[in-house]
Amino acid sequence: MLEISFLCIKISKSLKKAPPADHLRFEQEFLPHAEALNTFAFHLTYNEDDAADLVQETYMKAFRFIDKFEEGTNAKAWLFKILKNAYINNYRKKNKRPMQVDYEESSAYQDGDDQTHISSYVDLREEIFDNMMGDEVEAALNSMPVDFKTVILLCDIEGFSYEEIAKIIDIPVGTVRSRLFRARNMLKEKLEDYAKSLGYKDYRGDKNQKNMNDDN
Amino acid sequence: MDNFTSNELSQKINMYLDRSLNEDDQKDLIQRIAQNPEGMAQFNREKNIREKLKERVQRHPVSPGLIARIKNSLGK
DSSP states (O other): OHHHHHHHHHHHHHHTTSOHHHHHHHHHHTGGGHHHHHHHHHHHHSOHHHHHHHHHHHHHHHHHTGGGSOTTSOHHHHHHHHHHHHHIIIIIHHHTOSOOOOSOHHHHHHHOSOOHHHHSOOHHHHHHHHHOOHHHHHHHHHTSOHHHHHHHIIIIITOOOHHHHHHHHTOOHHHHHHHHHHHHHHHHHHHHHHHHHTTOOOOHHHHHHHHHHHHO | OOOOOHHHHHHHHHHHHTTOSOHHHHHHHHHHHHTOHHHHHHHHHHHHHHHHHHHHSOOOOOOHHHHHHHHHHTTO
């Protein structure tokens, strides 16, 4: 927190010289994404104050490096990339949490011959969502390793395409797809485990077994 | 028009809903599922799940204080 405050003061001094037109453009084009950034930052840090600091730092860096922003490209995606980098620099290194994806996720996706049964958000999950409150879904999401949670937040919550996500988190598009595939399965399993702990029963297995017995 | 395998259909549906399918493939997929009740059901289920997930993840609005801090730090 203290480190970020010093950084903000340092950046802030260089920003006050910017012409008013830059401020206006910045407010119109970049500030409307503050809520999306804050939501993403909160899910990364689990702390309202840290999230707010991260958002503030993101805007200060964006303003400072606005000449690097390519006109006509996605301002929201650019801001998310800055926030993601700031998060890695300020929090991830400090926490040293084992959350990086370091296995062959791409090949796991591409080599899967039969992904359908696990890649889909199947019926059970649909029913679980119907019966779960937001807090329970958030808890399942927040318990995921950050790299997996990140792709779900960027794709399913913020609506970025694979290509945009690839640019935000600096990984190939194929890896985005595979990571998303694994992340969704992970979330599905967490929700199912949670539902089962509450006594929810998955009858699909019983039904399949019954069908097999009938066939025999 | 060749038939998709169930995996291909599943992947195309995911890509469509993830806004990552090109325009021609989008049209192709929509035509195919319009003629395939199972595919349409899968499409609607996936769409529904995404909507429910999005609804259940809480947004965190920025406080007026944070906006003021940002503007102030930019020199406004």
